[in-house]
Amino acid sequence: xxxxxxxxxxxxCTFTHGGAAIDGAPGASVDGRSGDDALGGATxxxxxxxxxxxxxxxxxxxxxxxxxxxxxxxxxxDDGSTMPPDSAIKCAMLTKASAxxxxxxxxxxxxxxxxxxxxxxxxxxxxxLGDTSIDIEGTLDVASHLGAPPGAGSPHxxxxxxxxxxGGGGGQGGSYATAGGNxxxxxxxxxxxxxxxxxxxxxxxxxxxxxxxxDGAAMGGAGGGAVLLATPLLLVGDAGQIDASGAxxxxxxxxxxxxxxxxSGGMIAVAAGAITLAAGAQLYANGSHGGGGAxxxxxxxxxxxxxGAVSGGGAGAAGGTGGSGSAGALRGTPAVxxxxxxTAGAxGGGGGGGxxxxxxxxxxxxxAGDSNVSPAPI
Numbered sequence: 001x002x003x004x005x006x007x008x009x010x011x012x013c014t015f016t017h018g019g020a021a022i023d024g025a026p027g028a029s030v031d032g033r034s035g036d037d038a039l040g041g042a043t044x045x046x047x048x049x050x051x052x053x054x055x056x057x058x059x060x061x062x063x064x065x066x067x068x069x070x071x072x073x074x075x076x077x078d079d080g081s082t083m084p085p086d087s088a089i090k091c092a093m094l095t096k097a098s099a100x101x102x103x104x105x106x107x108x109x110x111x112x113x114x115x116x117x118x119x120x121x122x123x124x125x126x127x128x129l130g131d132t133s134i135d136i137e138g139t140l141d142v143a144s145h146l147g148a149p150p151g152a153g154s155p156h157x158x159x160x161x162x163x164x165x166x167g168g169g170g171g172q173g174g175s176y177a178t179a180g181g182n183x184x185x186x187x188x189x190x191x192x193x194x195x196x197x198x199x200x201x202x203x204x205x206x207x208x209x210x211x212x213x214x215d216g217a218a219m220g221g222a223g224g225g226a227v228l229l230a231t232p233l234l235l236v237g238d239a240g241q242i243d244a245s246g247a248x249x250x251x252x253x254x255x256x257x258x259x260x261x262x263x264s265g266g267m268i269a270v271a272a273g274a275i276t277l278a279a280g281a282q283l284y285a286n287g288s289h290g291g292g293g294a295x296x297x298x299x300x301x302x303x304x305x306x307x308g309a310v311s312g313g314g315a316g317a318a319g320g321t322g323g324s325g326s327a328g329a330l331r332g333t334p335a336v337x338x339x340x341x342x343t344a345g346a347x348g349g350g351g352g353g354g355x356x357x358x359x360x361x362x363x364x365x366x367x368a369g370d371s372n373v374s375p376a377p378i
Contacts, residue, residue, distance in 0.1 A: 044131045048230040050271055053205045053359065055228065059106045060093040063131040067107035069118050069138075077103035077122035077152045092129070100205055102127045102228070103152070110231075112138040114239055120225065125153030125205050125267075130231035134272075136281075137237035142207075142225030144247035144263050144288075145305055151225020151244065151266055154207030159223070160197030165215040169193035170293055170323060170338035170348035171249060171261035174209035174223050176200055177375060178355040180335045183214065183261055184293060184323035184348025187341030193348045194261060196335075202357040202378060205269060211249050211261025214291065214350055218259055221247030221288050221303070224266025224356050234272040236281035241308075243284060244268045248303030248313050249291035249325055249350035258347035259291035259300050259325045259338060262313065265356020265375070275364060277372070282309045284374040285358055287328025289313025290338050290350025295320030303350065306330070309374040312352055321346040329355035331374035 047058040067088055074083045080091035080103055092106035103120070104127040112118050116138035120126040126142055128134055142151040155174075162172050165183045169192030173180025176199065183193035194212045208223025224244040236242065246263025265285035289312060292300025298320030306313050306328065312335070316325025323339035326349060338349035358377040360367055367373055 044129055044231060048129065048271060053269060054099060055205055057098045057104055057127065058095040060095055064107040066109045068111045069116055070113045072117045075120045077120055077124040077126055104129055109133045111135040112140060114138050114237065117141050120152035121149040122152050125226035125228065127228045133233040134229050134231045135235040136240040136242060139241045139243065140227065141243045142227040142266060143243040143245040144222035144224050146221060146248045146302060150222035151207055153226035154223045154266055156200060156206040156209050156223065158200055159209035161212065162197035163195035164212055165192060165194035165258060167192040167215060168256055168258055168347040169215050170258045170290065170350045171212035171214040171220045172196040173261040173287060173290060173328065173335050173351035173353040174211045174246060174264035175354040176208040176223065176264035177202060177357045178329050178334060180211065180261060180264060180287065180354040181326050181337040181351030183351050184338030185340040186348055187321065187346040188344040193338060196351060199354065202359060205267065207266040208246055208264035208356050210263050211350060211353055214252050214258030214260045216252055216257025218250040218252040218257055218291055220260040221249045221263035221353065223263040224285055226267040228269040230271045232273040234270060235276045236278065238278035238280040241282045242268050244356055245284060245286045245306040246288040246328060246353040248288040248305050251291040251300030251302045252294035252322060252347050254294050254297050254299045256296050256345050256347045257294050259293045259316065259350035261350040262288035262290045262303055262328050262353035264354040267357040269359040271361050275367065282372045283358055284309040285356030286312055286330040286374055287335050287353025287355055289316045289327050290325030290352055292316045292318040292325045293322030293341055293347035293349045295322050295346045309372045316349060318349060323349035325349040326352045328352035331371065331376050
């Protein structure tokens with residue numbers, strides 16, 4: 001089942017690469033998916049520090065027992081509550097000096113079973129600390145989704161809104177690692193679509209940025225959330241996914257209301273001694289799709305969220321002679337501007353969301369060239 005195995009030795013007492021530091025064990029190595037024993041006793045250690053992202057997390061207590069997530073579960077990172085309730089999933093106590101403010105689930109090992117989703121929303125980023133390993137066979141979802149609360153840690157505190165639309169223009173997509181798409185102009189009225197804000201530096205563990213509402217209040221989509229996985233061994237199975245994508249924009253309603261801009265992708269951060277990805281494993285923090293603009297009598301459709309690493313969302317069709325919404329950014333492809341209304345009075349479509357961030361240390365060449373990891377990792 002494993003098509004690519006990315007193996008790195010944990011040499012010396014402390015594994016350090018590109019600003020990420022994880023305590024390890026001398027000479028430990030991993031052979032394929034042979035499990036915890038292959039680490040030779042390597043453990044996460046006392047603190048996780050990633051200087052590039054301003055992360056210094058120090059749990060106050062030892063890790064909890066091995067955690068297997070066998071039922072689809074939603075976590076609220078503000079207080080650690082879950083639905084359905086699960087006392088085994090909780091935010092660990094961290095020292096007062098720890099930063100940033102996160103919900104950290106700390107266990108000897110963490111497994112998300114195949115067919116199961118662990119999702120997270122709330123104001124704090126989600127952190128998974130696996131003392132020996134983290135195994136994602138199902139879905140880890142910190143994405144934002146149309147009609148649902150924003151993903152964990154969204155929005156980024158430094159989001160640049162750009163110029164909002166006017167006169168029937170579509171909303172601009174949110175910008176993060178790359179700029180979002182501009183909103184489409186109203187029919188026969190230039191410069192009415194929203195203008196996307198500037199891209200941000202990936203220097204903190206934070207989610208993405210929202211798209212702007214279209215003129216007439218069709219809502220923009222939220223930016224994707226943020227998650228950090230820190231462990232000596234990360235495994236992502238053949239059906240495993242880590243999703244931090246943005247949410248799609250709403251379609252404009254009849255009366256020539258414009259489509260909403262889409263949210264940008266958020267952040268997936270990985271600090272691991274060894275990473276093993278199966279052939280179908282996907283890590284993606286893509287921008288989403290803008291909503292369609294409307295004509296006087298016909299409603300535009302909502303965009304749809306990214307469905308995988310090669311998706312910038314879909315749908316967002318125009319209503320009548322309105323402009324269609326456009327796709328979000330993904331690996332190697334920028335966000336697309338919303339389309340202009342076709343006739344006078346018809347509104348513009350929402351722009352696509354900008355790309356998020358996939359941050360991986362160590363920066364392993366096979367991951368960097370893997371089309372199932374989007375955008376390309378930094």
